[in-house]
Amino acid sequence: MVPNNIFVQLVGLASLVTFVGALSGASLQVMASQDPAPKKTVWDGVYTAAQAARGKVVYEERCAECHNTGEAPVLFGTGFMRRWFQEPLGNVFTKMQTQMPLNGPGSLPESSYLEVLSFVLEESGFPPGTEELTANPARLANISIVEKSGPGGPVPNFSLVQIVGCLSQGANKAWMVTNGTEPARAAESGDSPAADLTALAAVPLGKGSFRLLDFPALGREARRGHKVQAKGFLIRQPNSEDRINPTSLQTLAESCPQ
Numbered sequence: 644m645v646p647n648n649i650f651v652q653l654v655g656l657a658s659l660v661t662f663v664g665a666l667s668g669a670s671l672q673v674m675a676s677q678d679p680a681p682k683k684t685v686w687d688g689v690y691t692a693a694q695a696a697r698g699k700v701v702y703e704e705r706c707a708e709c710h711n712t713g714e715a716p717v718l719f720g721t722g723f724m725r726r727w728f729q730e731p732l733g734n735v736f737t738k739m740q741t742q743m744p745l746n747g748p749g750s751l752p753e754s755s756y757l758e759v760l761s762f763v764l765e766e767s768g769f770p771p772g773t774e775e776l777t778a779n780p781a782r783l784a785n786i787s788i789v790e791k792s793g794p795g796g797p798v799p800n801f802s803l804v805q806i807v808g809c810l811s812q813g814a815n816k817a818w819m820v821t822n823g824t825e826p827a828r829a830a831e832s833g834d835s836p837a838a839d840l841t842a843l844a845a846v847p848l849g850k851g852s853f854r855l856l857d858f859p860a861l862g863r864e865a866r867r868g869h870k871v872q873a874k875g876f877l878i879r880q881p882n883s884e885d886r887i888n889p890t891s892l893q894t895l896a897e898s899c900p901q
Contacts, residue, residue, distance in 0.1 A: 684787045684794070685732065688772020690761035695771060698762030701755045705744050715745070719766040725802045729794065729828055733783030736760055753778050798826050798877060805829040805874045806853060806887070807846045809899035810866050818863050820873050820887070822899070823851035829874050832890040843872050844895040854886045861892040870899035 683689055702710075709715040716722060727735055740756045742748050751759075757776050765771060790796050798804055808823030824846065835843070848870075855863070855873065875889035 682785050682787070684789050685764060685769040686789075686791055687786075688770050689732070689774075689786050690757075690764055690771055690776040691773065692765070692771040694758050694761040694775050695765040696762075698755075698758030698760070698765075701751070701759050702762050705751065705755075706759060709745060718763050720768065721799065721801075723763065723767045724788070724790070725799050727788045728790075728799055728802060730788055731784045732760075732786040732788060733780060735763075735788070736778070736783055797879075798828055800877060800879045802826075802877050803829045803832055803874070803890070804877045804887070805835075805872060806849075806851065807843055807870070807872050807895065808848060808851065808853070810863065810869050810871045810873075810892070812863075812867060818855040818857075820851075820853045820855060820871065822848040823853050824849035825851065826853075826877050826887075832874060834891050834893055835872060835874075840872065840893060840895055844870070848900070852884060854884050855892075856886055856888045859889070861889055863892065866892060866894050868897075868899060869894045870896040 706718075710718055716726070736756060739760060740749060740753070743756075744750070757778060761771075761776050787794060790799075804826035805828075806820060806823045806826050808820035811819050811821055813819055853873070855875075856878075872891075872893045872895055873887055873889055874891040875887040878886040878888060880886070
């Protein structure tokens with residue numbers, strides 16, 4: 644037989660284990676139900692109208708001198724979408740906080756950058772909501788900049804893009820990238836590192852055809868017939884061939900099956 648005092652201790656220990664287990668289970672359920680960074684888009688009301696109103700004041704005091712005079716890019720509307728399409732809102736906030744204003748990068752309070760960003764969203768046509776935009780990195784990383792129809796769809800016209808295809812010259816002497824992939828957003832306009840080119844060499848060809856504008860030449864003669872990566876600004880025209888104003892042209896393979 645188990646002595647009474649030991650029996651009591653065992654019962655107490657079992658009760659404690661049961662209680663801790665129940666508590667842990669309840670804690671896990673609470674944690675699972677609290678998503679700290681739900682997936683959202685800029686169309687979901689991620690800032691407030693009051694926050695944007697404060698941002699307008701800061702913008703006019705610290706930003707308009709450059710952005711409203713042509714010395715810096717326009718921040719609103721289609722320009723905003725072209726620059727930041729399919730990127731997280733956190734990237735915009737980081738660029739603003741670390742590089743703006745030009746005469747004093749990072750000199751504004753964190754709240755001011757959030758307010759200016761809210762004003763930019765409002766001016767770009769994205770609706771306000773009931774909760775203010777915060778600097779929580781996880782939340783900003785989970786707010787996507789997309790078209791109203793959703794994350795899919797083609798890259799906006801005049802965006803910086805990259806494609807993979809075959810470099811050739813047509814009968815009219817126009818340089819073309821044929822069998823091209825669907826244009827994808829490019830983060831940088833310059834040449835890609837060797838590791839990226841190795842991965843891109845395995846990308847299957849597509850069905851697109853893009854005319855390369857004449858400037859700059861970027862060594863096209865030496866790359867005739869090559870499988871290439873082309874970066875540049877996308878120009879889609881109704882009832883006409885798509886064009887790319889190139890900023891980079893790199894060989895992926897010295898032959899390209901047509």
